[in-house]
Amino acid sequence: MPVTEKNILSRLYFVAGSLFLFAIVVVVKLVSLQMVHGDKYKQLAMDRTEKMFTIAPNRGNLYSDDGSLLATSVTRFTIRFDAVTVEDAVFKENVVPLADALAKLLGKSSSHYQQLLRKAKSNKNRYALIARKLDYSDYMEVKKFPLFSLGPNRGGFIVEQQTVREHPLGKIAERSVGYERKDANGYYTRVGLEGAFGQYLRGVEGKRLKQKIAKGQWKPIGQENIIEPKDGYDVISSIDINVQDIAHHALLGQLEKYKADHGCVIVMETKTGEVKAISNLGRTTDGKYYERLNYAIGESHEPGSTFKLMSLVAALEDEVIDTSTVIDTEKGKWRIYDRTVRDSKHGGYGKISVGEAFKVSSNTAFAKMIHNNYKDKPEKFVNRLMRMNLHEELGMPIKGEGKPVIRYPGDEGWSGISLAWMSHGYEVSMTPLQTLSFYNAIANDGEMVRPRLIKEVKEWNKTIHKFDKDVINEAICSKETAAKVKQLLKDVVEKDRGTGHGLYSANYSMAGKTGTSQKNYVSKDPDKLKYISSFAGYFPAENPKYSCIVVIHEPDKSVGYYGADVSGPVFKSIARKIYATSPIIDEVDSLKPATKKLDKAYETFYANAQKEHSKVPNVKGMSGMDAIAILENLGLQVEVRGNGKVQKQSISQGTDLDKVDKIVLELS
Numbered sequence: 002m003p004v005t006e007k008n009i010l011s012r013l014y015f016v017a018g019s020l021f022l023f024a025i026v027v028v029v030k031l032v033s034l035q036m037v038h039g040d041k042y043k044q045l046a047m048d049r050t051e052k053m054f055t056i057a058p059n060r061g062n063l064y065s066d067d068g069s070l071l072a073t074s075v076t077r078f079t080i081r082f083d084a085v086t087v088e089d090a091v092f093k094e095n096v097v098p099l100a101d102a103l104a105k106l107l108g109k110s111s112s113h114y115q116q117l118l119r120k121a122k123s124n125k126n127r128y129a130l131i132a133r134k135l136d137y138s139d140y141m142e143v144k145k146f147p148l149f150s151l152g153p154n155r156g157g158f159i160v161e162q163q164t165v166r167e168h169p170l171g172k173i174a175e176r177s178v179g180y181e182r183k184d185a186n187g188y189y190t191r192v193g194l195e196g197a198f199g200q201y202l203r204g205v206e207g208k209r210l211k212q213k214i215a216k217g218q219w220k221p222i223g224q225e226n227i228i229e230p231k232d233g234y235d236v237i238s239s240i241d242i243n244v245q246d247i248a249h250h251a252l253l254g255q256l257e258k259y260k261a262d263h264g265c266v267i268v269m270e271t272k273t274g275e276v277k278a279i280s281n282l283g284r285t286t287d288g289k290y291y292e293r294l295n296y297a298i299g300e301s302h303e304p305g306s307t308f309k310l311m312s313l314v315a316a317l318e319d320e321v322i323d324t325s326t327v328i329d330t331e332k333g334k335w336r337i338y339d340r341t342v343r344d345s346k347h348g349g350y351g352k353i354s355v356g357e358a359f360k361v362s363s364n365t366a367f368a369k370m371i372h373n374n375y376k377d378k379p380e381k382f383v384n385r386l387m388r389m390n391l392h393e394e395l396g397m398p399i400k401g402e403g404k405p406v407i408r409y410p411g412d413e414g415w416s417g418i419s420l421a422w423m424s425h426g427y428e429v430s431m432t433p434l435q436t437l438s439f440y441n442a443i444a445n446d447g448e449m450v451r452p453r454l455i456k457e458v459k460e461w462n463k464t465i466h467k468f469d470k471d472v473i474n475e476a477i478c479s480k481e482t483a484a485k486v487k488q489l490l491k492d493v494v495e496k497d498r499g500t501g502h503g504l505y506s507a508n509y510s511m512a513g514k515t516g517t518s519q520k521n522y523v524s525k526d527p528d529k530l531k532y533i534s535s536f537a538g539y540f541p542a543e544n545p546k547y548s549c550i551v552v553i554h555e556p557d558k559s560v561g562y563y564g565a566d567v568s569g570p571v572f573k574s575i576a577r578k579i580y581a582t583s584p585i586i587d588e589v590d591s592l593k594p595a596t597k598k599l600d601k602a603y604e605t606f607y608a609n610a611q612k613e614h615s616k617v618p619n620v621k622g623m624s625g626m627d628a629i630a631i632l633e634n635l636g637l638q639v640e641v642r643g644n645g646k647v648q649k650q651s652i653s654q655g656t657d658l659d660k661v662d663k664i665v666l667e668l669s
Contacts, residue, residue, distance in 0.1 A: 273450065
C-alpha cells in the first residue's frame with residue numbers, strides 16, 4: 002500500500018476514533034444530566050412555560066351587630082380572547098353574533114367588538130382583552146355567548162377572577178373597618194377590624210396552573226382550579242350602624258364648626274363592653290375630614306380634667322377625703338414650688354367642698370387635695386391608680402393601641418409637682434378608649450369590662466366562635482365610692498354651676514365630665530398653645546345603658562375650645578338621637594327617675610313622639626341611615642336610591658301613615 006494511502010487511512014481512523022470518543026462523552030454527559038440534574042432542568046423548563054398561580058379566596062363578610070354589611074368580598078371577572086386556538090371557519094361563523102351579544106351587554110357598538118375580535122385574529126393575539134370587572138351574573142351571560150360557549154380550546158374563551166373588597170357604608174367608619182394587605186414578601190399590614198380579625202376573615206388560597214404565552218403573559222390552562230380556594234369565615238362585629246352613623250355625623254359637624262385638626266368618638270354598651278360606634282376623623286389640607294388614623298385606640302395624650310374622676314375615686318378609696326371635705330381654692334391660684342396651678346374662673350371659687358370642686362372642675366382644689374394628702378407617701382396615690390388598671394393597656398385586638406403613662410415616684414420625669422399636676426390630668430397619658438373604660442366601670446358600679454369589637458365568628462349559619470363579656474377588674478372601687486361619684490357626674494350636667502350644665506335636657510338624663518387640656522404648653526409662644534376638648538360620660542344617668550367619650554384636638558381658639566362647648570354637644574347629640582331612634586326609648590318608662598318632674602318630662606316627650614309619628618315625617622336633609630331608621634320604625638317599607646343625605650321623598654310630609662306602605666328616598 003502506498004505511503005500516501007496509508008497516511009490517509011490513519012487519519013480516517015483517528016477522526017473516526019475521535020468522533021466515537023466524543024459521542025461517548027456526549028452520551029455520558031446526557032446520562033449524567035438526566036440522572037443528576039434532570040429534575041432541576043425539567044422544572045426550569047416547566048417554569049418557563051407553565052407556572053402555578055395562587056387564587057385569593059373570598060374574604061369572609063364583616064357585619065354589624067344587626068347583620069348589616071360593613072365589608073364584603075365581591076368577585077369580579079376579566080374576559081380575554083385567545084384567537085390562535087379558534088379555527089378560521091368557526092371564527093367567521095360566530096364573530097358577528099358574538100360582537101352583537103357583547104354590544105348588547107356591555108354598551109359599546111357591535112362594530113367596535115367586531116374590529117377588536119378581527120384584529121386579535123389577524124395579529125394572532127392569544128390574550129386580547131374583552132371586558133374587565135364583570136359581576137357574576139354578567140360573567141355567566143358572557144360564558145353562553147356565541148363562540149365563547151365552545152370553551153377555552155375551541156372558542157378561545159379565557160376568564161380571570163379577582164376578589165375585590167367593598168364597603169357599603171363608604172367613608173363612614175372606614176378606619177375602624179380597616180383593611181388587611183399582604184406585600185410581595187408575605188408581610189401583612191393590618192388596620193382596624195379587618196386587620197384584627199384577619200385570621201378568621203382571610204380564608205385559604207387556592208392554586209391554578211397557567212401557561213406562558215407571548216409578551217410575558219400567562220393564560221389559564223383549562224377551566225378548573227388545581228386546588229379550590231376556601232372562603233373565610235364571617236365576622237359579626239359589635240358595631241351598630243345606626244349609632245355609628247349618628248356618631249360620625251355629630252362629630253363631623255362639630256369638627257367643621259370649630260375647624261379642629263382631628264377628633265374621635267366612641268360609644269360603648271355599659272354592661273357588656275360592646276363598642277357600638279367608633280369614629281375617627283382628621284382634617285385634610287383643604288379643610289375636609291376623613292378617617293385618617295384610629296385616634297380612639299392609638300392616640301395617647303394628657304386627658305386634662307376628665308382625669309379628675311380617677312383622682313377623686315383614688316382619694317375616696319384611700320379615705321383621705323370625703324365629698325364634703327372643704328378646700329380653699331385661694332382666689333383661683335395656688336403656688337407649688339416654682340409653678341402655679343390656676344382655675345379657669347378668674348378669682349377662683351373660694352372655700353368649696355370636694356363635691357363642688359368636681360362639679361365646677363377646680364384645678365386648684367384637686368391639686369391641693371392630692372398633693373397635701375399624698376406628698377409624704379406619693380407611691381400610695383400611684384399604687385391606687387395602678388390597682389384601678391390605669392397603667393395597663395386594654396389588650397385590644399386592633400393593632401396600635403397607645404400606651405398609658407402613669408409615672409411612679411423615682412421614675413424619669415417625676416418631681417415635687419407631679420402629684421399636683423397628675424391630679425387634674427397632666428403628667429399622665431391615656432387613649433380615649435382607656436379613659437372611656439374607666440368611666441364605663443363607674444357606670445357599671447365598679448366593674449371594669451374590656452371593650453369588645455366582635456360578637457361571633459360564623460360559617461354560614463354555624464357559629465365557629467362566640468365572644469362573651471371579658472371582665473378586667475371586678476371592682477376598681479367600692480360600690481359606695483361608685484355611687485358617690487355617679488351622683489357628682491350627674492350634678493356636672495344637671496346643676497347650675499356644673500361645667501356641663503349647658504347640655505342638660507329634661508327629656509333624657511346624662512352624666513359626665515368635661516375636660517379641657519393644653520397642648521404645647523411648654524412653649525412660651527402663645528400662638529403654639531393648642532387645646533384638647535373632651536367630654537366623657539354615660540346615659541341614662543340613673544340606669545346607664547351606653548357610655549361615650551368625645552375628644553376633639555386643636556379647635557380654633559377664636560371659635561372656642563372648652564370641653565363643654567366643643568365636645569359636649571357631640572355627646573348630647575348622640576344621646577338625644579339614640580333616645581329618639583333606638584329601643585332605649587321603650588325602656589325610658591322603666592328607668593328610675595330622680596324626680597316626679599323628670600318622670601313627667603319623659604311621659605310628655607314620649608307622647609309627643611307618638612303624636613308626630615301618626616303622619617309621614619319630613620326626612621329631607623337627613624342622613625340616609627337616620628331617615629331609614631325613623632321610617633322603618635314607623636312600619637314603612639323604604640327603598641333607597643343613591644348615597645348620602647335625603648334630597649327627595651316620594652310621599653309628602655303629613656300624609657297619614659295608615660295610607661302608606663312604601664316610601665322611596667333619593668339620596669345624594
